[in-house]
Amino acid sequence: xxxxxxxxxxxxxxxxxxxxxxxxxxxxxxxxxxxxxxxxxxxxxxxxxxxxxxxxxxxxxxxxxxxxxxxxxxxxxxxxxxxxxxxxxxxxxxxxxxxxxxxxxxxxxxxxxxxxxxxxxxxxxxxxxxxxxxxxxxxxxxxxxxxxxxxxxxxxxxxxxxxxxxxxxxxxxxxxxxxxxxxxxxxxxxxxxxxxxxxxxxxxxxxxxxxxxxxxxxxxxxxxxxxxxxxxxxxxxxxxx
Amino acid sequence: xxxxxxxxxxxxxxxxxxxxxxxxxxxxxxxxxxxxxxxxxxxxxxxxxxxxxxxxxxxxxxxxxxxxxxxxxxxxxxxxxxxxxxxxxxxxxxxxxxxxxxxxxxxxxxxxxxxxxxxxxxxxxxxxxxxxxxxxxxxxxxxxxxxxxxxxxxxxxxxxxxxxxxxxxxxxxxxxxxxxxxxxxxxxxxxxxxxxxxxxxxxxxxxxxxxxxxxxxxxxxxxxxxxxxxxxxxxxxxxxxxxxxxxxxxxxxxxxxxxxxxxxxxxxxxxx
Numbered sequence: 001x002x003x004x005x006x007x008x009x010x011x012x013x014x015x016x017x018x019x020x021x022x023x024x025x026x027x028x029x030x031x032x033x034x035x036x037x038x039x040x041x042x043x044x045x046x047x048x049x050x051x052x053x054x055x056x057x058x059x060x061x062x063x064x065x066x067x068x069x070x071x072x073x074x075x076x077x078x079x080x081x082x083x084x085x086x087x088x089x090x091x092x093x094x095x096x097x098x099x100x101x102x103x104x105x106x107x108x109x110x111x112x113x114x115x116x117x118x119x120x121x122x123x124x125x126x127x128x129x130x131x132x133x134x135x136x137x138x139x140x141x142x143x144x145x146x147x148x149x150x151x152x153x154x155x156x157x158x159x160x161x162x163x164x165x166x167x168x169x170x171x172x173x174x175x176x177x178x179x180x181x182x183x184x185x186x187x188x189x190x191x192x193x194x195x196x197x198x199x200x201x202x203x204x205x206x207x208x209x210x211x212x213x214x215x216x217x218x219x220x221x222x223x224x225x226x227x228x229x230x231x232x233x234x235x236x237x238x239x240x241x
Numbered sequence: 242x243x244x245x246x247x248x249x250x251x252x253x254x255x256x257x258x259x260x261x262x263x264x265x266x267x268x269x270x271x272x273x274x275x276x277x278x279x280x281x282x283x284x285x286x287x288x289x290x291x292x293x294x295x296x297x298x299x300x301x302x303x304x305x306x307x308x309x310x311x312x313x314x315x316x317x318x319x320x321x322x323x324x325x326x327x328x329x330x331x332x333x334x335x336x337x338x339x340x341x342x343x344x345x346x347x348x349x350x351x352x353x354x355x356x357x358x359x360x361x362x363x364x365x366x367x368x369x370x371x372x373x374x375x376x377x378x379x380x381x382x383x384x385x386x387x388x389x390x391x392x393x394x395x396x397x398x399x400x401x402x403x404x405x406x407x408x409x410x411x412x413x414x415x416x417x418x419x420x421x422x423x424x425x426x427x428x429x430x431x432x433x434x435x436x437x438x439x440x441x442x443x444x445x446x447x448x449x450x451x452x453x454x455x456x457x458x459x460x461x462x463x464x465x466x467x468x469x470x471x472x473x474x475x476x477x478x479x480x481x482x483x484x485x486x487x488x489x490x491x492x493x494x495x496x497x498x499x500x501x502x503x504x505x506x507x508x509x510x511x512x513x
Contacts, residue, residue, distance in 0.1 A: 070403060
């Protein structure tokens with residue numbers, strides 16, 4: 001069943017199209033990696049999905065709630081705020097008590113922290129954590145609203161290798177119950193984690209990592225998947241970009 | 242030392258000093274974590290336009306300065322939310338134009354009667370009971386607003402993009418923070434003067450931020466620190482007959498220096 005459907009999406013900030021004829025179907029419990037070069041339109045697509053940018057042509061149908069993990073987790077590290085206070089922000093403002101947070105919201109936030117294995121850090125100051133730990137807190141914040149889809153923007157940028165692996169292991173675990181969409185130019189996502197890879201450079205090319213097709217490199221044009229194959233890291237076949 | 246406490250003007254000064262310090266602790270924390278220090282500086286100086294307006298038309302000075310500064314806060318908010326690129330220039334403009342309006346209006350007022358210096362450097366020893374009342378009302382508004390909307394204010398200050406996505410009205414709360422800052426700046430002018438307001442809104446807060454784990458804690462600790470510095474500064478000012486505002490700020494600065502030295506020594510000890 002498709003829970004996120006993008007049809008014939010075209011978007012431009014000024015004259016030139018940033019995105020052209022994007023079609024994408026996300027099904028339940030997919031683990032999709034959206035890769036592509038800087039300036040290729042990844043962030044724009046993300047903003048369209050989240051509703052930050054308005055859709056101009058085409059359509060995006062989302063049938064489930066989305067949890068969002070933004071890219072920059074290193075901003076504001078000097079901000080005096082406890083981990084639990086960050087996580088509890090993930091609650092969507094429907095009903096709120098007159099002062100502060102309800103017990104329900106706090107216990108829900110603690111559950112989210114347990115899910116990412118950070119419950120012992122609830123009362124730590126966010127700035128005292130490492131980049132990888134902070135990223136897990138941001139994931140917990142998104143989980144707080146019990147989303148069916150988790151959308152992550154460059155979750156492993158500025159995190160050390162060990163931290164990156166932990167993040168992806170965590171995402172794989174979460175993937176058992178929710179759909180994961182990761183926007184990244186980090187190729188390691190594809191290795192062993194993503195079930196599908198969408199390559200965006202104005203247009204979108206879809207790679208199903210389970211299928212294997214012949215690939216042929218067209219004159220001087222590589223996409224990351226092909227690059228990996230050239231490096232013989234893992235035999236991912238199927239690229240038509 | 243205790244015999245000076247029997248004078249009413251000293252009692253008023255102490256009370257005003259503490260009330261303004263509490264407001265400065267709360268709002269200074271918001272200004273610092275939102276990186277609005279320059280904005281607050283602009284509002285403090287533009288407040289002089291309101292003082293000039295009040296003098297010229299003969300209405301209460303606190304009221305004139307408050308309305309004028311709130312208007313400046315709304316303009317700054319509207320511009321910041323629309324185009325962030327030119328914000329420096331716009332604040333610089335508001336900073337200087339407000340002040341210029343104030344100076345000209347006071348020039349034009351027949352039978353000149355306002356001491357410009359008392360607004361530039363504060364006049365805490367000339368605080369009246371009416372001033373105390375006005376400061377108390379504003380402080381009540383500030384505490385009530387921040388308590389009621391703490392979670393929204395925290396969300397907007399920490400991560401405004403995410404706050405917007407989770408349904409918080411970022412523009413409204415950003416504007417609210419600016420308006421509260423404007424009001425705080427106005428009451429702080431009485432204590433340390435408009436030139437030194439920025440120091441009161443940053444020095445105790447800097448220490449508060451370092452030793453706090455949460456924004457609420459930072460507000461409370463900054464308020465306490467600020468009160469202590471204000472009282473010590475006031476005492477020094479009275480003892481040596483020097484300008485109170487400057488004395489309060491220098492006291493805070495010396496305390497900050499001491500704090501930094503102690504912090505560094507502790508770090509070195511821990512390394513060993």
